[in-house]
Amino acid sequence: MVVAGIGTAATPSRRLVDEIPPLNLEEDIPQRLGDWVIDRAIAPILPAPDVQERLNRLYNSILTRTYTRPITTDRLMLVIAYGADQADRTTLAHLPEACYSSQGFQISGKRIAKLGLGAREFDVVQLETRRGSRMEPVTYWTTVGTEAVVNEAARRWARARYSMRGLIPDGMLVRVSTLDPNAARAFELHAGFISALRTGVSPATAQRVFGSFA
């Protein structure tokens, strides 16, 4: 019983989200980023009700936006899914590998790329996904607390380091995608947008979205 008591005491109970300034994605992410502006012509497509229910359980807030570049008519989707508890696997942000394949997409390519953001390099994952004739290249990364991570092992390690300090980290999945059969072109477009996002947000928001290194 003593051991069980210690076990219960060992459960991390302090939430990082309670100790840092609150995040309001809708306000913190500007509607204009460089030459990208929100595309109001396109209402975001809502997920199926059962999927939406799962998403509500999984995330505290989800930002879904379509940005467009008026000159080129490029369209790009930005999704930031934020969860306050990344320590527990039942509320851990899902990776696009899992979400896209459970929605019937096939993943035909995956690699880690380095983007130049300011003076530093920033790691992202580039996925090539396809469902039927719909080709959707995806660039994403995740954060745990104030760290950006791009692979499962690094994420596990970051979560473990927070947990060992008795802290429950928050975190997010940041996902940028376009409908484009030309993956190389799409990834370049994503990189440009991500760079605009980096310079377009306040330093405090950047620390949350890109991790403290950025």
Added chain:
Amino acid sequence: MSTHPSLSGPRVLDVDSEISSPSARKDLVLGTPVRIFWARWWPLVLGFFSLLGTTSYRFAESLWQQPEFEYGPLLLLISLWLLWRERAAIVLARGQGNGVKSATAIALGLVAYLLGVRLKAGYLEFAALAPILGGALYLMGGVRLLRRCAFSLLFLLLAIPLPAPILFVATSDLKEWVSYAAESILHMGGYPVARDGVTLRVGPYSLLLADACSGMNSLVSLLAVGLLYLYLTAKRRPWHSFLIVAAIAPTAIATNVVRVLTLTLITYYFGDEAGQGFLHEFAGFVLFLVAFLMLAGLDQVLKRIFPQPSPSASLNSPDHGEN
């Protein structure tokens, strides 16, 4: 009788003969052995069950609510029931295990348990219960008691929630394979079918295989039910048991393909509603029964090939101790 038989000079009891006598059984319920057992082992028993209790409480709020781990509590209950069946042997056992070895197992288990709790790694927290229980049983009754409770330990291991990355790979591979098999069979049957990843298109309908359709759950459940069946029914020769265990996974996967086929055909003939509604759940249940009956049928066939061993030559766990 001493209430504290020394660890260094254990008295070897013939547990089987002792509990088979009616007076010993009565003793077991009312008399000194239980009291001796408690006086000696209460810290271990209470310690283990308080760990198990707090873990179950935690899991009931999170992991066990996930559809992919619904079977967890059931497997745990089976494990505890199997342990309860051996209560006579456990109570009558007299410290035959090596203290250092069991203390090591328990200590390692505790460290893993605390680490699992701290890191919210459910699989580690749960898996850590096995060396703790194993170490305790070994201390109480040596290898003999450990072997006797092996099935309880096995079910405890089966109830471990798989780590997410492993589960993800297993689920998506199974899904891919199941949809491939369903497509091939429907194609042979002359249906207008096309497959794109895990999406099956039949006529005007397009069916996306959900994670639940991977058959991962029914695989674990059928494994559990099959092992329990083997354990509780008559003795078999090792080859006989081995063949049945080896048949469990293919049977589970094959019936899951049949399930996906059935649902696809129901959708094809009766529309989307029919396929998604009641029949979805129902098909899962019926096919689980069918899978089990197929295993039982295989058992009957094997019985003719491998004659049952005579009771004296038994290697398998005998039928005993049930009330």
